[in-house]
Amino acid sequence: MGELKATAEAAARRAAEEVLALSHSIHAEPETAFEEIETSRKATDVLRRHGFEVETGVADMQTAFVASYGSGDLVIGVCAELDALPGVGHACGHNIIAASGVLAGLALASVADRAGITAKVFGTPAEEFGGGKIFMLRAGVFDGVHAAMMVHPGDQEHDSHFTRSVVDLEVRYTGRPAHSAMAPFEGINAGDAATIAQVSIGLLRQHLRPGELVHGIVTEAGHAPNVVPHSSSLLYDARADTIADLEGPGGVKERLIRCFEAGAVATGCDVEIKDDWPAFSEFRNDEPMVAAYRRNAEALGRTFSDVPAEQRQRQAGSTDMANVSLEIPAIHPSIFVDGQGSTPHQPEFAQYCVGPDADRAVTDGGIALCWTAIDMATDADQRERLMASRKAES
Template sequence: MKEIISLKINELQQEFYEISKFIGENPELGHEEVKACKVLTETLEKHGFSITVGTCGLPTAFTAVYDSGKPGPSIGFMAEYDALPDLGHACGHNLIGTMGIAAGIGLSSVVHECGGKVYVYGTPAEETRGGKVTMAETGVLDHLDVALMVHPYYCHQRSGTSLAMDAIQFEFFGKAAHAAAAPHEGINALDAVIQTFNGINALRQHVKSDVRIHGIIPEGGKAANIVPDYAIAQFYVRAGSRSYVNEVAKKVKACAEAAALATGARLEVSNYEFSYDDMVTNEELSRAFTGNLIALGVNPKEIYDDEGDHGSLDMGNVSQVVPSIHPYIQICSEFYACHTHEFREAAMSEQGREAMILGAKAMALTGYDILTNPELLEKVKKEFQKNK
């Protein structure tokens, strides 16, 4: 059966190449991925999947299901396809989206024999307001037995962790005045922003080493001779666990509150993007995936442990509600960091496309293991319940 899955993916390899190329050449920002959603869903529908577009009220999200008509587990593959501003698919989401549908189509070729259901979820806007967050929160994924996705990288890496994250916005409202003639009549909102940065910089020495706090000033005034009456600071607050992000975020907010008190500005606090939870890898599922990767020809010495340097993922939210993995597949021979021009080119290369097929096969074969090995599924579920 596993050979049939691989042969099916090989048979459609050129089609998958063209899809990843099309998405790569037509980058769309989060929740604007109309072309990508269309090509992915049309391909799945052509191969027998039932399609629903607009999952959770998100226009470019979709749910695709292939039902064997027989009882069995439900396997979920996650597809991402949003691009980055200016950089396009510099995180390789053109490969991730195509890998997700390729794995789903490959596994669907044998599901009538072993029973169960194959799902592919189109999850928009991973880079900002991740669709997986909404899906996890609303219970859309609760029926899945496992959820899998593979991310491109400069080497093969086992599924590991990610940083939980809050995206916090501070808006300061002051009072405009002539900065030379009547500065005493003004309340400087920009000063409040600068004091917030200073407070956070002082805070850094009193947090754990896994914490990352980084911010920008999107709005800081209009002219140097006017006391700024409005200013904005936006920060990402990250840490290795959701509980510690919550703790650090309180301290970060206290820095902004102190700045408002010191300057006399009024403060409003909000979240400008969704919060991401930390990734909790299901090790039983991860071992199964790694075993299939090795069976497909990857040298086990070239599969590395997670280094814990992958930032934040909305797949983390999925891993809180469904046993999940998020391993990495090698798409280039040189070290290229994600979110760079070089990584974008690697994601459009022949090596990138070949890695995409490898990742799709490994996911599909792991899905097959879950469908046909009740003992493995039981271990996966026990581990998930223990971690939960």
């Protein structure tokens, strides 16, 4: 195992300059959900140059891809998230995620045959909005994969991951326009419908259970003060600790929808609630892989944060990698990037997702993931366990 890890690390170090250039290039040209055309091309170009077979456009998504190397019976998948955030670019550091995933794949390829591994790098679009991994799961793209992994930059270092389940709802009210001075009584005010819905949501927050959250924005509410708004739209998400709490009877999603319906009832507007996006689930950490990743990251000099699990759950966000974890043994560790007091999703954090600290996160993250895969492949008990996992069918 030591020789395999040394070989893999040497391969990663040789490829580091090329992969760090990839990280910087992705950062410089951020692309949002489902539009990651250049980002996907850049990543697949690197993988092809290193002998990976690449399939693009998987799961009917133009930017999703699967890059494969080797023919071992243990299939290890590394997820490379591609999308940026609207308005603030790579303030969540997906350039680091994509590059570390590519680097892990290249390192694994150097030992794939000797370790009995097939290495797969999954280019996954639309994590910030839409849930690209969930569409890939549903399309069978992850079938036959025995373990899935990725690293995510953050303001703390953690070996395991906590998330909340989340669902996105798009809401549109349609009323009737009128002159707001001459004949306001002829109008049906869609802006008022949005206001009533938001007041209802504010009152609902008094009665949300621990772990339940509701947040949203108004994306349209009229265009001129002298015209009664005839249309309005909102984009909201609802979160809970588990998908059962989110979508079950009496769950926060059901109660949120009632608030939107109240706006329509009170004003006479028509309401359309678009519920097409899949819900993100809670995360299931694969503990043996978590422990292996921690050992490997510490061997590279990483230091983990000591934050109680209860606090981390209270601060949890959401990811479509969680849905993967419910079907395939998975890890999603957080790797520290010093944002000088800023945190992911703040515009200030984006500037720290390139530079020496971010580059170290790419290389350390990629190597630690690769070493973790080697640990799983060379431990007979762990290999057998993963081979028997739910997604073992080919």
